[in-house]
Amino acid sequence: MAPPHPKPKRILPAATTIEADRVQAVLFDWDGTLLDSYHADSTAYQAMFKKLGIAWGIAELEKHYSPNWHRVYRAAGIPKERWAQADQLWRAAYASLRPALMPGTRRVLRQLAGNYVLGLVTSGNRARVRGQLRKFGFAQVFRAAVFAEDAQQRKPHPAPLKLALVRLQLRADECIYVGDSPEDIEMAHRAGVRAIAVLGPFPNHKRLRAAGASELLESLDELPATLRKMRSAAAKKRRNG
Numbered sequence: 001m002a003p004p005h006p007k008p009k010r011i012l013p014a015a016t017t018i019e020a021d022r023v024q025a026v027l028f029d030w031d032g033t034l035l036d037s038y039h040a041d042s043t044a045y046q047a048m049f050k051k052l053g054i055a056w057g058i059a060e061l062e063k064h065y066s067p068n069w070h071r072v073y074r075a076a077g078i079p080k081e082r083w084a085q086a087d088q089l090w091r092a093a094y095a096s097l098r099p100a101l102m103p104g105t106r107r108v109l110r111q112l113a114g115n116y117v118l119g120l121v122t123s124g125n126r127a128r129v130r131g132q133l134r135k136f137g138f139a140q141v142f143r144a145a146v147f148a149e150d151a152q153q154r155k156p157h158p159a160p161l162k163l164a165l166v167r168l169q170l171r172a173d174e175c176i177y178v179g180d181s182p183e184d185i186e187m188a189h190r191a192g193v194r195a196i197a198v199l200g201p202f203p204n205h206k207r208l209r210a211a212g213a214s215e216l217l218e219s220l221d222e223l224p225a226t227l228r229k230m231r232s233a234a235a236k237k238r239r240n241g
Helices: 038-052 058-064 069-076 080-094 105-113 126-135 159-168 182-191 205-209 220-239
Strands: 025-028 117-121 144-146 175-179 194-198 215-217
Touching: 025 159, 038 058, 038 080, 058 069, 069 080, 105 117, 105 220, 117 159, 144 159, 159 175, 159 182, 175 182, 182 194, 182 205, 194 220, 215 220
Parallel strands: 025 117, 025 175, 117 144, 175 194, 194 215
Antiparallel strands: none
16 A cells, blocks of 8 residues: 555654644544444444354443454453454455545545645554555555554554554654544553544543543544644744743
């Protein structure tokens, strides 16, 4: 999807404070942030649970939902030796579904691409997300993309986001991460990256509001103006010493 990367460099140390007017890249989560995938995701889960004989409905899924689906498997009591089967059943059910983009996704990415490098850090499977990126014409939009298979640890561990920094050859203080889950925000914090939260379709709004993001947006449409405001405030602060 993305062009080949040069030999990765080490991540440069972050500054002690993250100044918005020095930010060069905006990195995004995919599901729930740019893609309105909750209905497809939950439908595939319910089909998988039924095939495995697990008496879970939408209420149980919403209570235990995490972008790290292994946490969902553990909560549902799926033995580890059956996780591969669960993955296969979920993918088979999801394959017939066609989630749409979140409102404003195309417009926001188009606006930001003129001022920032764009990246993607998702818990989604590479084959699935790449296929969706091609479908929506986003195959060349993101300078770097990190998928579930690219890092040994998953969100909220900082490894996926740190890998994206290596691929972009940028410091943590030069990037902002945008996501819709508390795991996104925790990952960003642990990687030293400023985090912006966007309320999305997944059932996590209470926990997301408590996650401590620098900004909490009601919708993705607010992101360009929020970044402009952050950049202007940081530049003014620096001028005033």
